Amino acid sequence: MESMSPGHALAIRLESLDPWRNLAVEEYFIGRADELGPVLLLWQAERAIVIGKNQNPWQECNLRALRQDGCQLARRSSGGGAVYHDRGNLNFSFITRRSDYDLSRSFGVVLSALARLGIPAVRTDRNSLFAGTGKISGNAFCFKRGAAMHHGTLLVDADLDRLRRYLTPVPSDIRSHAVSSVRDPVTNLRTFRKDLTVEELSLALCEAFRNDRGNRMAIVPDGKWPDDEIRSPYRKLISWDWIYGMTPAFTIEWKRPGEGRELALQLEVDQGFVSAVSCPGADGPLAEALGLALNGCVFSASALMQRLRQHPRAAAFAAFGAWADFLEGHAPS
Missing domain, CATH: 3.30.930.10 (Bira Bifunctional Protein; Domain 2)
Structure with missing residues (x-):
């Protein structure tokens, strides 16, 4: 001009x-x-x-x-x-x-x-x-x-x-x-x-x-x-x-009462991807299955839920009954 x-x-x-x-x-x-x-x-x-x-x-x-x-x-x-x-x-x-x-x-x-x-x-x-x-x-x-x-x-x-x-x-x-x-x-x-x-x-x-x-x-x-x-x-x-992947690394935790113990799910997220998973209160096999299912996944409701549904041990994740609500509140679909 x-x-x-x-x-x-x-x-x-x-x-x-x-x-x-x-x-x-x-x-x-x-x-x-x-x-x-x-x-x-x-x-x-x-x-x-x-x-x-x-x-x-x-x-x-x-x-x-x-x-x-x-x-x-x-x-x-x-x-x-x-x-x-x-x-x-x-x-x-x-x-x-x-x-x-x-x-x-x-x-x-x-x-x-x-x-x-x-x-x-x-x-x-x-x-x-x-x-x-x-x-x-x-x-x-x-x-x-x-x-x-x-x-x-x-x-x-x-x-x-x-x-x-x-x-x-x-x-x-x-x-x-x-x-x-x-x-x-x-x-x-x-x-x-x-x-x-x-x-x-x-x-x-x-x-x-x-x-x-x-x-x-x-x-x-x-x-x-x-x-x-x-x-x-x-x-x-x-x-x-840019919008999500530029987010500085963070850890997010979800908890719910279990049968005689509190169940928790901790996700470490780096550049918008799950980089580590831990499950205090869950038995060893379930914790391992969750880690294998979610590690490396994009931190979004649709991607995380798809990983869970497709995992061979999907039925084991029923212990986390409020999982979907948690994701919808904290991850973009």
């Missing part, structure tokens, strides 16, 4: 509601940070939970509820915690050369836009934005090669009931070194401005960005970014290997 010339800041409003596509566009601009000036992307998505790069989806969200409601799950390239997206949420992404990265400056643009709309907000020491007693924005950061990105959410009129439903995981016994989300009380910006729209907020952010850059900014429409440069990150972002 001719308007995307080096030296000028760019504000781009993405039209797509596909969370993976918009995350792929972020990666496209991260890859071009050296040749372009500062970029501000503004975008929305259909219902989705977006987790941080180093998080465990089984710990962060209710996967069963996501499946039931058709809510998407994405993993981004930045750190931080899990966030909820829908059409009532506006996402912003500041992308620049790493040498030009200034976190206070990008936060200043957002706070200036909110102040322009009559909404007093503050930045916390955990780099969230609060208005009143509620969190209105979660933020995360990514550094790649010579590029830096600060991106975040702004809850305008998001469905907070769905947010809480999806970000309340099924109770479980998971031991992991994955990054855990900080679960703060949240609120919408419409609490403070009843008539506020996502478009009005988007325009306020563009104006604040223009002022910050001394009017050296161009607002350009969403473009047809080169397919070959979007396709590769998009394929990565939608893949099972």
